[in-house]
Amino acid sequence: MLDRPLDDETTSAVLRAILRMAWRSGNHSLLLKRCYDILLRSFDIDDGQPTLVPRLRNLAYLSARAFCHIFIQSGSDVQGNDRVVASLKERHLCLSLGCHENDSNLQSVLGLTDSLLGVDRDIEWASFQLSSAHHLWVSDILLHHACNLVAAGMQQKVYDDIAGFVQDTFSLEPPAALSVDTNCTLMVGLLVGIPVHPDDLLVSGEKKR
Amino acid sequence: MFSSPRFAPITERLFAKLNSIIQNQTSTRAEIGSALDALWCIGLLTYNVVPRRCFELFTTVMTTASYLPPDLKWEAARLAMHGGFKWDGYYPMVSGPQEVLAFLDYHFDLQAKGEDQDEAIQYATRALAFGASPTCLEALAQFDPTVPPFFDGIRSLFHTEKPHELKKAALCFLSHIEARWFPVFSEHVSPDAVQDFCEDLVSVVNEVVMDEAEIKRAATTILLSMADASTFRLHIPLHMWEHLEFVHELDDGSPPLQRCRNNPDVIPALRRTKDQRPLILWLAILWREITKLDAKIQEQVIDVTTKAVAQSPHVEDFLLLLLNAEETRLEEKLRAFSSWSTDGGVETLRLKLYELRESRTHFYEVCEPEDIQ
Numbered sequence: 135m136l137d138r139p140l141d142d143e144t145t146s147a148v149l150r151a152i153l154r155m156a157w158r159s160g161n162h163s164l165l166l167k168r169c170y171d172i173l174l175r176s177f178d179i180d181d182g183q184p185t186l187v188p189r190l191r192n193l194a195y196l197s198a199r200a201f202c203h204i205f206i207q208s209g210s211d212v213q214g215n216d217r218v219v220a221s222l223k224e225r226h227l228c229l230s231l232g233c234h235e236n237d238s239n240l241q242s243v244l245g246l247t248d249s250l251l252g253v254d255r256d257i258e259w260a261s262f263q264l265s266s267a268h269h270l271w272v273s274d275i276l277l278h279h280a281c282n283l284v285a286a287g288m289q290q291k292v293y294d295d296i297a298g299f300v301q302d303t304f305s306l307e308p309p310a311a312l313s314v315d316t317n318c319t320l321m322v323g324l325l326v327g328i329p330v331h332p333d334d335l336l337v338s339g340e341k342k343r
Numbered sequence: 344m345f346s347s348p349r350f351a352p353i354t355e356r357l358f359a360k361l362n363s364i365i366q367n368q369t370s371t372r373a374e375i376g377s378a379l380d381a382l383w384c385i386g387l388l389t390y391n392v393v394p395r396r397c398f399e400l401f402t403t404v405m406t407t408a409s410y411l412p413p414d415l416k417w418e419a420a421r422l423a424m425h426g427g428f429k430w431d432g433y434y435p436m437v438s439g440p441q442e443v444l445a446f447l448d449y450h451f452d453l454q455a456k457g458e459d460q461d462e463a464i465q466y467a468t469r470a471l472a473f474g475a476s477p478t479c480l481e482a483l484a485q486f487d488p489t490v491p492p493f494f495d496g497i498r499s500l501f502h503t504e505k506p507h508e509l510k511k512a513a514l515c516f517l518s519h520i521e522a523r524w525f526p527v528f529s530e531h532v533s534p535d536a537v538q539d540f541c542e543d544l545v546s547v548v549n550e551v552v553m554d555e556a557e558i559k560r561a562a563t564t565i566l567l568s569m570a571d572a573s574t575f576r577l578h579i580p581l582h583m584w585e586h587l588e589f590v591h592e593l594d595d596g597s598p599p600l601q602r603c604r605n606n607p608d609v610i611p612a613l614r615r616t617k618d619q620r621p622l623i624l625w626l627a628i629l630w631r632e633i634t635k636l637d638a639k640i641q642e643q644v645i646d647v648t649t650k651a652v653a654q655s656p657h658v659e660d661f662l663l664l665l666l667n668a669e670e671t672r673l674e675e676k677l678r679a680f681s682s683w684s685t686d687g688g689v690e691t692l693r694l695k696l697y698e699l700r701e702s703r704t705h706f707y708e709v710c711e712p713e714d715i716q
Contacts, residue, residue: 154370186532210489289377293377301384305387309389309390312350315350315351318384319353319357322357322381323356323381325377325384326357326360326364328356328357328379
């Protein structure tokens with residue numbers, strides 16, 4: 135559907151549908167590229183500096199989430215780059231540098247997108263105030279990422295990628311939702327070699343938003 | 344504190360794994376490093392099970408993990424102690440103080456060498472201050488805090504620049520070891536050092552005393568310990584004496600309270616203070632059980648009360664008010680039980696009420712002899 139020209143409302147509906155699905159097998163690089171293009175379309179790029187188009191804020195959020203969702207679930211975070219992903223990484227501009235301070239959900243998902251596309255910049259989890267639904271989605275997707283790393287024998291990278299999020303979540307006052315704490319505990323378990331049950335990876339992003 | 348069927352087993356499994364890595368003598372440095380990363384993260388969680396399991400892990404590290412390289416052993420102990428006692432909502436029970444004291448010993452030593460160990464010391468102090476079981480408190484009473492590095496280490500807990508939470512824990516910890524601290528303190532330092540410590544202590548009391556009932560009890564215990572020790576009594580400022588109003592929150596068997604009741608130097612010291620309110624508070628405390636006091640103290644109480652009442656009739660009203668309030672408090676406690684109860688605790692309450700009423704009659708005889716005749 136995303137190959138055809140769609141209005142913003144329909145595009146958002148399709149992106150929400152993407153977030154309701156699991157993308158575990160198959161090559162989804164073209165869909166990734168479509169999501170990425172929608173994301174970039176939400177920004178004005180002037181002299182190499184991306185600036186969010188205010189009316190497309192929601193589209194930016196949904197497309198970035200859909201991108202991370204497919205990217206991590208399909209295992210592109212640990213696989214050797216295919217041609218499409220390699221070209222995305224090559225042309226990617228850091229999107230989380232812009233001023234989105236009043237929208238932590240957007241800021242955090244742009245930070246994740248940057249990180250997946252090779253931008254070496256820490257995500258400042260402690261500076262965000264995530265909505266509970268978004269917090270849960272991030273915990274789901276990072277748990278999936280941590281599992282991918284362990285399965286690919288990159289265990290030593292798990293701490294670097296999840297520690298900031300887990301520490302910030304565990305330090306929240308009042309505490310985060312129990313499902314988020316559970317996901318974070320599962321991530322901590324991965325650090326010491328406790329495998330995660332496949333049921334723990336049943337991400338259902340959109341309905342939790 | 345809530346839990347879920349999914350969360351609890353995951354957490355238990357995680358701690359079982361951490362224990363097995365720590366206890367396995369063949370664990371590699373990398374495996375232990377990952378376990379410590381995990382322990383650091385999980386230690387931040389605020390669910391009851393986490394502090395409890397962290398403290399169990401701490402005990403394991405301190406008692407059985409002698410094969411660990413020292414740097415990893417102490418790092419593991421610090422992280423486990425942090426997970427055990429970082430949170431105000433729940434304190435795991437410390438059944439014996441040995442491991443925590445060994446941990447403090449090591450970190451006081453490092454601090455003496457110039458390292459900043461406030462965080463490690465703070466959590467260990469919290470363990471002894473707020474987590475100590477009755478058995479642990481008994482064992483602490485036998486602990487000699489004047490040996491190095493504890494003597495300097497404990498004094499340092501009260502320095503102005505120390506964190507607020509550390510000062511609170513230090514005050515409570517000191518209230519547990521007061522009997523082996525205040526009476527002998529001056530044997531180990533110069534008079535100037537006594538004064539310096541008093542100033543630090545008083546400043547900590549001022550800073551933290553309004554926080555919680557437990558801290559108020561600790562501050563009151565320390566005030567009484569200072570009042571009982573001649574070298575400290577001189578340095579108690581007027582505003583600290585006013586914490587006598589919290590004495591009713593202490594158990595009647597509180598050792599420093601018992602010592603002060605039998606100490607003939609306390610009333611003269613209070614008479615020398617600029618304000619008479621602390622003296623009147625102390626008289627009210629003593630009047631509650633005047634018939635049980637040593638004859639010399641009884642004489643002091645009657646003499647000072649007579650003089651104070653002669654100076655101001657409000658003193659009599661105030662003392663009577665406090666005695667009546669105490670009667671009401673005991674009656675309310677008794678009302679929770681059946682009038683026919685022969686339970687030992689109830690019998691003790693009845694006896695206390697009887698003695699209080701006897702004391703009040705005696706008080707009338709002293710203050711209003713003409714009415715009695």
